[in-house]
Amino acid sequence: MKSKMIIAGLIAAVCxxxxxxxxxxxxxxxxxxxxxxxxxxxxxxxxxxxxxQLGTFKNAACR
Structure with missing residues (x-):
């Protein structure tokens, strides 16, 4: 039972x-x-x- 709770907690954390x-x-x-x-x-x-080296951007215009 305890292991099921741990697994459920890990799944919830990942989600x-x-x-x-x-x-x-x-x-x-x-x-x-x-x-x-x-x-x-x-x-x-x-x-x-x-x-x-040219940078990373938040939109498709690369600005």
């Missing part, structure tokens, strides 16, 4: 913590093909290099 999670930050990605830049909050694939 509460995830409720406050925010979206991933946007950042610039540079094309390995032609050097163009694109703004995204998800990894764009092996043809793109993330550019964290």
């Amino acid at each position: 509460a913590a995830s409720a406050f999670a925010g979206p991933a930050p946007f950042m610039w990605y540079k094309s390995k093909l032609n050097g163009s830049l694109a703004c995204s909050n998800a990894y764009m694939g092996s043809g793109w290099e993330p550019q964290p």
